[in-house]
Amino acid sequence: MKQPNRKRKLSMNSREHLNQDGCLVQAEEEKKPRDGAAPLSHVSSVATQNTWSWKQYLEEQKAIAAPVELFSKDQSFPEHENGFQVGMRLEGIDPRHPSVFCVLSVAEVCGYRLRLHFDGYLSCYDFWTNAGSPDIHPVGWCEKTKHELHIPKGYRKDKFVWMDYLKACKLQNAPKKLFRNRSSNGPMPKEFQVGMKLEAVDRKNPSLVCVATIADTVEDRLLVHFDNWDDSYDYWCDVNSPYVQPVGWCQENGRTLIAPQGYPDPENFSWTKYLEATHTSAVPAEVFKMRLPHGFLPNMKLEVVDKRNPRLIRVATIIDVDDQRIKVHFDGWDHKYDYWMDADSPDIHPVGWCGVTGHPLERPYRANDVKILPGQAVCPTPGCRGIGHIRGPRYSGHHSAFGCPYSDMNLKKEATLQDRLREQTQANLELDSSHSKLENLCSLNFSGKHEKVNSQSRLVQQAKCLKIKGKEDIDLDNLFRGKNKNTSKNTDYTFLL
Numbered sequence: 083m084k085q086p087n088r089k090r091k092l093s094m095n096s097r098e099h100l101n102q103d104g105c106l107v108q109a110e111e112e113k114k115p116r117d118g119a120a121p122l123s124h125v126s127s128v129a130t131q132n133t134w135s136w137k138q139y140l141e142e143q144k145a146i147a148a149p150v151e152l153f154s155k156d157q158s159f160p161e162h163e164n165g166f167q168v169g170m171r172l173e174g175i176d177p178r179h180p181s182v183f184c185v186l187s188v189a190e191v192c193g194y195r196l197r198l199h200f201d202g203y204l205s206c207y208d209f210w211t212n213a214g215s216p217d218i219h220p221v222g223w224c225e226k227t228k229h230e231l232h233i234p235k236g237y238r239k240d241k242f243v244w245m246d247y248l249k250a251c252k253l254q255n256a257p258k259k260l261f262r263n264r265s266s267n268g269p270m271p272k273e274f275q276v277g278m279k280l281e282a283v284d285r286k287n288p289s290l291v292c293v294a295t296i297a298d299t300v301e302d303r304l305l306v307h308f309d310n311w312d313d314s315y316d317y318w319c320d321v322n323s324p325y326v327q328p329v330g331w332c333q334e335n336g337r338t339l340i341a342p343q344g345y346p347d348p349e350n351f352s353w354t355k356y357l358e359a360t361h362t363s364a365v366p367a368e369v370f371k372m373r374l375p376h377g378f379l380p381n382m383k384l385e386v387v388d389k390r391n392p393r394l395i396r397v398a399t400i401i402d403v404d405d406q407r408i409k410v411h412f413d414g415w416d417h418k419y420d421y422w423m424d425a426d427s428p429d430i431h432p433v434g435w436c437g438v439t440g441h442p443l444e445r446p447y448r449a450n451d452v453k454i455l456p457g458q459a460v461c462p463t464p465g466c467r468g469i470g471h472i473r474g475p476r477y478s479g480h481h482s483a484f485g486c487p488y489s490d491m492n493l494k495k496e497a498t499l500q501d502r503l504r505e506q507t508q509a510n511l512e513l514d515s516s517h518s519k520l521e522n523l524c525s526l527n528f529s530g531k532h533e534k535v536n537s538q539s540r541l542v543q544q545a546k547c548l549k550i551k552g553k554e555d556i557d558l559d560n561l562f563r564g565k566n567k568n569t570s571k572n573t574d575y576t577f578l579l
């Protein structure tokens with residue numbers, strides 16, 4: 083394998099964003115750093131400057147590394163270098179709205195990872211992804227594959243032309259050769275077609291299996307959309323994912339199937355009647371092939387992106403597993419920070435991944451390692467080195483519990499990230515026709531009527547169904563964390579990162 087450049091760490095001024103002409107400007111409310119934050123480029127990594135090593139640590143702990151064979155292509159050591167550069171433009175999926183493809187720019191490059199920025203939006207919506215992610219595509223991909231492109235805020239859909247945009251703003255598109263070619267995985271079986279129905283696990287509430295539709299297909303992946311729910315529940319998965327099952331699977335396996343929102347008699351949902359009423363068909367059962375079980379076991383060590391501070395990758399231990407997930411613990415940290423992750427998440431990596439890809443690795447926290455100089459302002463959270471900020475990448479650091487992604491006051495908040503699309507003004511929404519696609523997708527229903535999506539009632543309905551079935555193992559925190567979804571702030575998207 084080729085060794086990518088080590089110690090690659092570049093950054094764009096995160097306080098910049100694009101104005102209506104698509105040119106970089108500094109955001110008004112971002113001009114004054116608060117909470118003593120330093121500019122992003124001043125972040126240094128202690129983890130790269132010490133003598134800590136995995137080999138020594140595993141010996142000390144008498145622990146084993148999770149075997150490399152257990153990791154998928156998206157998680158394992160990359161086959162190519164990360165060739166992206168700060169400022170390059172591309173198209174890609176909004177992780178909070180997986181059905182939406184957007185104009186993105188590379189805001190930061192670190193090892194094999196990228197911080198991507200939505201052109202025309204504030205940097206608080208930026209997100210991290212791997213350079214080989216199947217969620218990103220070169221400029222022009224949407225047009226070629228007949229997908230709607232969500233253009234930068236302030237542009238009119240009928241007036242936006244990629245080449246004019248790049249030329250006017252002197253921007254560079256990311257060359258096609260930098261994007262991963264997924265054809266090696268083979269094409270999508272032709273039986274999986276957009277509009278067909280199936281039963282799918284709600285990845286935000288994994289104990290629920292719901293009525294779902296294939297909303298889109300790209301290469302070897304399909305977009306799962308839950309009938310009559312908003313697109314924030316959508317996800318992309320491959321056809322062998324354990325999260326998708328044929329129509330009738332719940333009945334065969336004694337599981338409760340969650341009916342679409344507003345279904346007249348949800349406890350007696352009938353697939354036959356529903357398919358007839360919606361003039362749709364089910365994906366043929368015989369084309370579903372279950373992937374082998376994931377193979378991860380408790381006590382295995384690995385490197386994991388910290389969802390609360392996604393620029394950081396930490397030394398972690400698997401402390402529990404279930405059929406599709408692993409529960410991770412960050413070494414040296416309190417167990418209140420543990421959480422469940424999908425075993426196929428692109429945010430878990432084998433031991434040594436950071437070293438090989440040139441990404442800093444946050445070593446395990448040991449209280450004795452922290453040396454505080456007299457008068458130095460430090461974050462009071464044990465383990466936290468003051469990197470990152472609850473308000474996203476516009477601040478590189480924090481010195482208090484107020485800005486700390488790990489402080490009790492912030493852990494209690496249901497979410498830290500705002501929703502880019504929900505904060506658009508109605509005027510912008512009207513200009514932006516990609517939203518109308520969203521609306522149409524949301525309101526697919528069995529009666530032909532357009533119904534307003536109400537996430538609160540989904541939760542009530544879910545709870546009701548679970549109560550009926552006597553499922554007591556449900557994680558209520560998990561279930562109810564999306565209850566503020568319809569408000570403009572404090573939505574539940576933290577958990578996607």
Ligand SMILES: [Zn+2]
Nearest residue numbers: 461463466486
């Ligand atoms: Zn902190």
